[in-house]
Amino acid sequence: AAIVNAELPKGRTVYNENDWTDCSKLGISAYVKSKTLAEKAVWAWHHEHAPEMELTTILPSFVLGAPLDCHYGPSVRKVEGLLKATTGAKLPNYGYSCVDVCDIALMHVRAMERPKDSVGRRFIGSARCFLWVPEMAKILHEAFPDRQIPFVKASNEEIQARANDDPSLRYIVVNLDKRRELSNDESCRRLGIDFRDPRESLVETAKFLLART
Numbered sequence: 001a002a003i004v005n006a007e008l009p010k011g012r013t014v015y016n017e018n019d020w021t022d023c024s025k026l027g028i029s030a031y032v033k034s035k036t037l038a039e040k041a042v043w044a045w046h047h048e049h050a051p052e053m054e055l056t057t058i059l060p061s062f063v064l065g066a067p068l069d070c071h072y073g074p075s076v077r078k079v080e081g082l083l084k085a086t087t088g089a090k091l092p093n094y095g096y097s098c099v100d101v102c103d104i105a106l107m108h109v110r111a112m113e114r115p116k117d118s119v120g121r122r123f124i125g126s127a128r129c130f131l132w133v134p135e136m137a138k139i140l141h142e143a144f145p146d147r148q149i150p151f152v153k154a155s156n157e158e159i160q161a162r163a164n165d166d167p168s169l170r171y172i173v174v175n176l177d178k179r180r181e182l183s184n185d186e187s188c189r190r191l192g193i194d195f196r197d198p199r200e201s202l203v204e205t206a207k208f209l210l211a212r213t
Helices: 031-047 076-085 101-113 132-143 156-165 168-172 185-191 198-211
Strands: 059-060 062-064 095-100 122-125 129-132
Touching: 031 059, 059 062, 059 101, 062 076, 062 101, 062 198, 076 132, 076 198, 095 101, 095 132, 095 198, 101 122, 101 185, 129 132, 129 198, 132 198, 156 168
Parallel strands: 059 122, 062 095
Antiparallel strands: 095 129
């Protein structure tokens, strides 16, 4: 969130740790703005008040994988929404760079184990796997054929019309058809992370949710 809403220089298509979301841009959600301002605040506080402190920030992308319990966050709730979608529902064409929750946990451990490589740095948690929402739904449709999970893509015009009555769709409207790739070069090189395939993590997330129903 604190990276992917930056304006990239001409000729570059992949975001990295040097990029920061521009909170003044039209359509930035409260969630994205809060994540960006919070990270900027902690770096500013660190530089001004505690430069001796060892600080590293881990920046997860769209986190998938089975939760530890029933207290889960927005990424898992989005998967839950796909599982509950009614037959005939059409999905907006927007998506996420994804990562497995276990890899994010390992990044935190490795950052503490490798302070010479990690202190004073930001690290993106992403498997370099971008999934559109309809693509996620199709993966779930194929993994759980008995549930007949819809995966048809809605036209952008349909989503824009629905957003007139549903404010929650307005952030999606400004992000339709936008593919945002995140570099994980630093996380792989400095923290030694070998990222899992988030497609498998998506199915594991769904299995967790379905086991609770």
